[in-house]
Amino acid sequence: MRIVGVLLLLSTAAAAEEIPGVANVQRAKMNWMLSCQGCHQADATGSANGAPSMAGEVARFLTVEDGREYLIRVPGVANAGMSDEQLAELLNWTLETFDKEHLPADFTPFTAGEVASGRAQPLVSEAAVMRETLRGKFAGGKASGGGN
Amino acid sequence: MKEIDKLGEGLARGLARRNSRRGVLATIGGLITGGAMFPALPVARASSPPGGSGYDGVTPQSTGDPMDPGDPASCDYWRYCGIDGFLCSCCGGTASACPPGTEMSPITWIGTCANPADGVNYIISYNDCCGKPACGRCLCNRNEGERPMTRPQLNNDINWCLGTSTAAYTCSTAVIIGVALKEEGRG
Structure with missing residues (x-):
C-alpha cells in the first residue's frame, strides 16, 4: 500500500514536471530570476563584456573533465545567496532549461551535498581562464557567443 | 482750473x-x-507649490488599477521598495517604461516587493534608463532588501547602465517580471 502511495506521488510529480533533480520548478525559476537573470538575462544569452552566455552551451561543461566541478565553483553559483538544496535544484533547472540538447544521456543531477563541497572552494579571478580552457576542450570546438 | x-x-x-x-x-x-x-x-x-513628490511639474499619478495601488510618481509606491535613483515616472517615462530618447538597460538588479493590495511578493526588475543626463526629479532611495557591494547582483549603488550603448544614467524603472513564492528559504 505504501509503495502504491509512493508510486502515485512520483507519477504526480512526474506529470507536473519532468526535470530530474528539480523538486520545485517554480522555486527554481524564481531563484533564477532573483539571482541570475539580472546579468545573464531572461534567456541566459548574457551580455557583452558582462555575464557570459549560457544558452545552448552550459551543459557542454558536463562533457569535459573538471567541467561539472567548474559549474559549482564559478563565482556566480558558489556565492549565490541560497541553500545548497536550492542551489543544486537551480543548477539542474538551468542545465535543462537553457541547454537540454547538450545534456549527457548519463547525466546525474546535482545534489545538495555535491554543491556544498564544491562551493566551499569558490573560484575567483581564475574562473575566466578556467572557463576558456574548458570551452577549448568541447568536442567540435567551443560554442559561439561568449562574454569574458 | x-x-x-x-x-x-x-x-x-x-x-x-x-x-x-x-x-x-x-x-x-x-x-x-x-x-x-x-x-x-x-x-x-x-x-502653486506641487503636492505629492514635491518636484516642479510632477503631479500625483495613478495606475488606475485597484490591484496596483499608489502613486507611481511618489517614492512611497510599493514597487519602489528597493530602488535607488530618479523615478522615470517623473521624467517622461513610467514605472515600467523609459522616457523617450533613452535606452533601457538589459542588465538589472532584481528584488521583491510586497503589493499592499494582495499581500503577494512580486519580483521586480529595476531596469535603469540610460542615454540622457540624469533626470534629477523624484530622487528615491529606499534600499529595502539591498545587500552590500560584496553581493553586487543585489546592490543598487552600481550604475546599472550596462549592455547599453551609453553608460549615462537617466532614471530608474521598476518592472514586474514575476511572482515570488511565499517560502522563505533564501540566505
Missing part, C-alpha cells in the same frame, strides 16, 4: 446717472468674489 472742475463734475454726474448705488455695490462684490476664485483656476494651480 474751472475747466477741470467742470470736467470732474461732468464725469461724476455722468457716472451717477448711469449707475445705481446698488449696482456699484454689486460690482464691487462681484470683483471681490471673482478675485477669491482666481487661485482655484487651472492656471493658478499649475504654478
Whole structure:
C-alpha cells in the first residue's frame, strides 16, 4: 500500500514536471530570476563584456573533465545567496532549461551535498581562464557567443 | 482750473446717472468674489507649490488599477521598495517604461516587493534608463532588501547602465517580471 502511495506521488510529480533533480520548478525559476537573470538575462544569452552566455552551451561543461566541478565553483553559483538544496535544484533547472540538447544521456543531477563541497572552494579571478580552457576542450570546438 | 472742475463734475454726474448705488455695490462684490476664485483656476494651480513628490511639474499619478495601488510618481509606491535613483515616472517615462530618447538597460538588479493590495511578493526588475543626463526629479532611495557591494547582483549603488550603448544614467524603472513564492528559504 505504501509503495502504491509512493508510486502515485512520483507519477504526480512526474506529470507536473519532468526535470530530474528539480523538486520545485517554480522555486527554481524564481531563484533564477532573483539571482541570475539580472546579468545573464531572461534567456541566459548574457551580455557583452558582462555575464557570459549560457544558452545552448552550459551543459557542454558536463562533457569535459573538471567541467561539472567548474559549474559549482564559478563565482556566480558558489556565492549565490541560497541553500545548497536550492542551489543544486537551480543548477539542474538551468542545465535543462537553457541547454537540454547538450545534456549527457548519463547525466546525474546535482545534489545538495555535491554543491556544498564544491562551493566551499569558490573560484575567483581564475574562473575566466578556467572557463576558456574548458570551452577549448568541447568536442567540435567551443560554442559561439561568449562574454569574458 | 474751472475747466477741470467742470470736467470732474461732468464725469461724476455722468457716472451717477448711469449707475445705481446698488449696482456699484454689486460690482464691487462681484470683483471681490471673482478675485477669491482666481487661485482655484487651472492656471493658478499649475504654478502653486506641487503636492505629492514635491518636484516642479510632477503631479500625483495613478495606475488606475485597484490591484496596483499608489502613486507611481511618489517614492512611497510599493514597487519602489528597493530602488535607488530618479523615478522615470517623473521624467517622461513610467514605472515600467523609459522616457523617450533613452535606452533601457538589459542588465538589472532584481528584488521583491510586497503589493499592499494582495499581500503577494512580486519580483521586480529595476531596469535603469540610460542615454540622457540624469533626470534629477523624484530622487528615491529606499534600499529595502539591498545587500552590500560584496553581493553586487543585489546592490543598487552600481550604475546599472550596462549592455547599453551609453553608460549615462537617466532614471530608474521598476518592472514586474514575476511572482515570488511565499517560502522563505533564501540566505
